[in-house]
Amino acid sequence: MAISLDILGAHRTLAELQQTIRQTEALPFQLLSLAVGVVGGAPASLATFVQTSAGGLLAPITLEEIASNLDKNQQEVELNKPGRHVVCYGSLYVGGQQRNVVAFR
Amino acid sequence: MTNLRTLPSRLLFFSLWSLVLIPVGCAASRQPRVTVVTGTTIGLKVTPGDGQTRPPQVTFGYKRAELAIIPTKGGTATKDASDAFSTLAAFFFSTEWVGQTEIASFIATGHSARAIQTLGQEFSTAFAHETLGVVSEEIQKRRLALGKDWEALGGEDEAKRVLDFAGLPVKPNRTPKASLLDAIKDAQTTSQLMVLESAFMRAR
Numbered sequence: 001m002a003i004s005l006d007i008l009g010a011h012r013t014l015a016e017l018q019q020t021i022r023q024t025e026a027l028p029f030q031l032l033s034l035a036v037g038v039v040g041g042a043p044a045s046l047a048t049f050v051q052t053s054a055g056g057l058l059a060p061i062t063l064e065e066i067a068s069n070l071d072k073n074q075q076e077v078e079l080n081k082p083g084r085h086v087v088c089y090g091s092l093y094v095g096g097q098q099r100n101v102v103a104f105r
Numbered sequence: 106m107t108n109l110r111t112l113p114s115r116l117l118f119f120s121l122w123s124l125v126l127i128p129v130g131c132a133a134s135r136q137p138r139v140t141v142v143t144g145t146t147i148g149l150k151v152t153p154g155d156g157q158t159r160p161p162q163v164t165f166g167y168k169r170a171e172l173a174i175i176p177t178k179g180g181t182a183t184k185d186a187s188d189a190f191s192t193l194a195a196f197f198f199s200t201e202w203v204g205q206t207e208i209a210s211f212i213a214t215g216h217s218a219r220a221i222q223t224l225g226q227e228f229s230t231a232f233a234h235e236t237l238g239v240v241s242e243e244i245q246k247r248r249l250a251l252g253k254d255w256e257a258l259g260g261e262d263e264a265k266r267v268l269d270f271a272g273l274p275v276k277p278n279r280t281p282k283a284s285l286l287d288a289i290k291d292a293q294t295t296s297q298l299m300v301l302e303s304a305f306m307r308a309r
Binding site: 002007029038039047053 | 233234235237238239249255280289290
């Protein structure tokens, strides 16, 4: 299964990033990870997708920011809120600022 | 006659002209100062047509010149301390004919001119270029339709044919089908979509 790496806009809002991922998952792709990294020497919000045959069948992804001033246990509580299937937890640039972001279905 | 297709080369010419003048300005002066000169000329004139008397006419012009004289103490430039000599000038022009028009000019001198060219410096920490963004409903519909075409492909040979018709390569470490699906995802403009749609039609 091929992996695709994409760079998300660093100045996008969380809603725009979520819409971008949803549109990509509507094709036969599935979100694998979100992370801040470096590409060609410049910082970047990186999203990896795996190609899948279940395009459009997955429940839509929701992105939510987790406050960075929360300690480890408080962040765990946020991640374990009932009714969510967490896909990944990482950091992204949101509006140009690095934020903790959880992706769940 | 000047038309839009000639503008990029014209721009390149004037950008080069700007860059050439900078060192000339520096070298020609034996005074302790830096002289920076840039000039830009963009022209477009379309005159044809004369039903009778008044010809239709389109004129688009832009002409500018900048001159900066920067006094210095005349000392040599050093790596970390003094440097008033380094100069960087950049000019950008973009047009979509009558619609969107952009002109941007940038000049940096001294340490700024040096630092902006160095990876990792504070001036060059712009974010990497976005490769995936929100697309319009119309483009998304067309991508989804291409996704369905992709699912209906007979096999790798057929996918390779579509890629060939679209002029796209098979990506390293990926199959033609996987490469083609990536191309569908990456198609975020109508022109990119048209290339893929046409390739699918020809491959059938």
